[in-house]
Amino acid sequence: MDTSPKYALETLAVRAGQERSQFNEHSEALYLTSSFVFTTAAQAAARFSGEEEGNVYSRFTNPTVSAFQHRLAALEGAEACVATASGMSAILSLVMALCSSGDHIVASTGLFGATQQLLGTILPRFGIGTSFVAQTDVAAWQAAMRPETKLFFLETPSNPLTEIADIGALVTVAHAQGVLLAVDNCFCTPILQRPLDLGADLVVHSATKFLDGQGRVLGGAVAGPKRLTDEVFKFLRTAGPTLSAFNAWVLLKGLETLQIRLEAQSSRALQLALWLEKHPRVRRVYYPGLPSHPQFDLARRQQKSGGAIVSFVVDGARAEAWKVVDSCRLLSITANLGDTKTTLTHPASTTHARITPEQRAAAGIGEDLLRIAVGLEAVVDLQNDLDSGLSSI
Numbered sequence: 001m002d003t004s005p006k007y008a009l010e011t012l013a014v015r016a017g018q019e020r021s022q023f024n025e026h027s028e029a030l031y032l033t034s035s036f037v038f039t040t041a042a043q044a045a046a047r048f049s050g051e052e053e054g055n056v057y058s059r060f061t062n063p064t065v066s067a068f069q070h071r072l073a074a075l076e077g078a079e080a081c082v083a084t085a086s087g088m089s090a091i092l093s094l095v096m097a098l099c100s101s102g103d104h105i106v107a108s109t110g111l112f113g114a115t116q117q118l119l120g121t122i123l124p125r126f127g128i129g130t131s132f133v134a135q136t137d138v139a140a141w142q143a144a145m146r147p148e149t150k151l152f153f154l155e156t157p158s159n160p161l162t163e164i165a166d167i168g169a170l171v172t173v174a175h176a177q178g179v180l181l182a183v184d185n186c187f188c189t190p191i192l193q194r195p196l197d198l199g200a201d202l203v204v205h206s207a208t209k210f211l212d213g214q215g216r217v218l219g220g221a222v223a224g225p226k227r228l229t230d231e232v233f234k235f236l237r238t239a240g241p242t243l244s245a246f247n248a249w250v251l252l253k254g255l256e257t258l259q260i261r262l263e264a265q266s267s268r269a270l271q272l273a274l275w276l277e278k279h280p281r282v283r284r285v286y287y288p289g290l291p292s293h294p295q296f297d298l299a300r301r302q303q304k305s306g307g308a309i310v311s312f313v314v315d316g317a318r319a320e321a322w323k324v325v326d327s328c329r330l331l332s333i334t335a336n337l338g339d340t341k342t343t344l345t346h347p348a349s350t351t352h353a354r355i356t357p358e359q360r361a362a363a364g365i366g367e368d369l370l371r372i373a374v375g376l377e378a379v380v381d382l383q384n385d386l387d388s389g390l391s392s393i
């Protein structure tokens with residue numbers, strides 16, 4: 001399909017990337033095959049050398065995975081996209097492709113827990129160091145730059161405190177010194193925010209979250225200009241954290257409902273955030289769609305809505321926070337997010353338990369904090385479920 005910007009995002013989400021086989025299937029075909037057959041020895045040689053385009057082996061390319069890559073690239077307004085087995089393998093592949101031993105990264109303190117682990121403890125063993133700075137402090141990003149800085153890496157809104165980074169301002173700082181800027185766009189998805197339009201060089205996804213949207217499969221992706229995604233692809237085809245064809249097929253179907261899900265989940269999240277803000281047992285609510293959010297104006301400029309993640313501080317400490325969690329009968333106690341089923345997490349003891357207490361304090365994640373990833377249930381049912389726990393503390 002023609003993926004020119006004349007089509008609206010919801011049209012691209014349903015149509016982009018499909019190439020029909022000789023059977024003219026209406027839904028996208030699922031190619032469950034590890035390798036592909038050549039007509040002659042000469043063709044095999046040409047395919048392996050890259051002289052002739054075409055599929056060779058599903059660690060490199062697979063038509064179902066390619067369809068997902070084209071569809072997500074169209075949604076992000078990217079020239080190209082490379083899919084990976086998970087969000088973490090997308091981030092790992094991006095760094096392995098673009099950084100070498102001796103290079104330096106500047107990243108925000110509020111990153112997803114596993115991303116902090118990767119950048120903060122694993123990559124330094126291979127000579128790639130990261131300086132962590134406050135998400136919202138542009139001057140701190142500038143001050144953390146060194147001659148060997150290669151990459152700015154950020155997530156906005158951040159997990160779980162929904163802090164907003166000013167993508168455009170950070171792009172200006174990064175590009176002034178030839179540094180690339182990558183955004184983890186997991187929380188907003190291209191429906192609510194398109195970082196490449198704001199000047200970012202690359203977008204990273206955990207497709208496990210809203211892109212699937214129904215809690216079924218793991219997946220990830222890196223999108224951006226072909227000259228950069230080609231480097232990611234070179235690492236991926238050799239190292240192997242490739243997206244499976246089956247997961248790509250599930251994700252293609254997930255993308256088709258992305259817009260209606262995100263809009264419905266965001267509107268429920270706003271209603272829930274407004275209700276929580278008035279609840280006597282809630283001390284504070286973090287949600288970019290609330291006027292009380294410190295970067296409310298920036299969020300309004302940069303995102304189409306506040307998104308589906310709401311975090312809040314209960315009146316108490318770990319015991320009270322756990323009491324709210326344990327009183328819920330409807331909300332799922334799970335760390336996943338972006339599902340049609342609403343999930344509830346205590347970040348300090350789960351998603352952010354492996355980072356040090358100092359790192360947690362620096363990121364502002366207290367024992368009294370809970371995170372909700374709002375799904376598609378009726379808001380009144382979510383409120384009643386949360387109220388039973390909140391009212392008992």
Ligand SMILES: *Cc1c(COP(=O)(O)O)cnc(C)c1O
Nearest residue numbers: 086087088112184186206208219
């Ligand atoms: C979940 C998540 C990841 C990691 O993705 P996986 O698919 O679980 O590997 C990265 N970034 C953010 C913001 C996430 O929420």
